[in-house]
Amino acid sequence: MPGMGRWQPDARGRLERAALELYVERGFERTSVAEIAERAGLTERTFFRHYADKREVLFAGSSVLQEVLVDAVARAPESATPMDAVAAALEAAAAVLQERQEHARRRHSVIDANTELQERELIKLASLSTALAGALRQRGVDDASAGLAAEVGIAVFKIAFRRWVEQAGDKELSQFIGESLTGLKAVTADA
Amino acid sequence: MPGMGRWQPDARGRLERAALELYVERGFERTSVAEIAERAGLTERTFFRHYADKREVLFAGSSVLQEVLVDAVARAPESATPMDAVAAALEAAAAVLQERQEHARRRHSVIDANTELQERELIKLASLSTALAGALRQRGVDDASAGLAAEVGIAVFKIAFRRWVEQAGDKELSQFIGESLTGLKAVTADA
DNA sequence: CGAGCGATGTCAGTCACTGTCATCAAACGG
């Protein structure tokens, strides 16, 4: 089973927790990789064996999200339109994030304070869009519609997610997604 | 007049041309800033006085694009819906890019080959989206609709632009944008 | 118990990027 360290267990988990803690405490820029590794009881070199760079340690969960999205599109009923399938995928992803709301908020506050991290977040979202489009094509959707539905779906997700993490109350992410999807139809409808 | 070097003129232009040339010749990663500066007849330190980092030298034109987009939204007739205004803005931006098709293709091939550059491109597009949304609010559009129309507009632009630069023929960018906008309405229409 | 293997440690090196100070060319005032 890959990913399980053989000395102190869960090296990756320790690195991720140490990194998030330090990024929250002192900010991303003022945290060195050596400090993260030290808090995790490892060396700098080992950090870079687990993560391609200093940013990537914050984005380990994105592959999980991708699987959830793709899976939901695949499971959508055959009668569903492309946007219906995308909507179902966004709901599934929302459920995952809703379970870790606190973690999502902490992580968002770190990313929101640093441009480099925003860049990484954007390319992860673009990757999710590509995966979504692929899942739609798997359902027989044509290339153009698949690309559009996926991009638009991710756009909706971005807006809903931002409103969710920045809200004062405790409304669910799912609800923001529903509202954004409704708003989308209003905005794209012919005048 | 700022930006005009007093020794050899147009230092920024020389740096941008040298950078694009080298990125095309040897790839982004295998090009050092010292090499760019040398080809431009300047020093590495001067490069970083003009551009925040090695990537930014490829994105000098994005501020122009932003002005074109915002201006077009502001000029759209009062009767125009938010998406109409966004569509007009995309057409205006398309006209600018159509004039420099060769440059756009070369630049795209460089960005397409490197992940870091793709990240920078994505955050520039996100910045354009924010500017678009601001211009829409200036027209009295509510926050939610402005954000959605802007994000969706940029999504359409991304897809149309990619199809344009990667096409074999010489169809105009404006046409791809029109097709994508039509596809968008089809995809978001209720079943 | 010894060989193999995967994860970690050590160390040297490159390069992006920054702070600081010196220098130079052109514009400006007297």
Add this chain to the structure above:
DNA sequence: CCGTTTGATGACAGTGACTGACATCGCTCG
């Protein structure tokens, strides 16, 4: 016409992200 000022550039040292090469350690299997 010359001295001063101003803004861009050069020179140089330094930090930290990231990499390659090699040694070492702990576990597993035969």
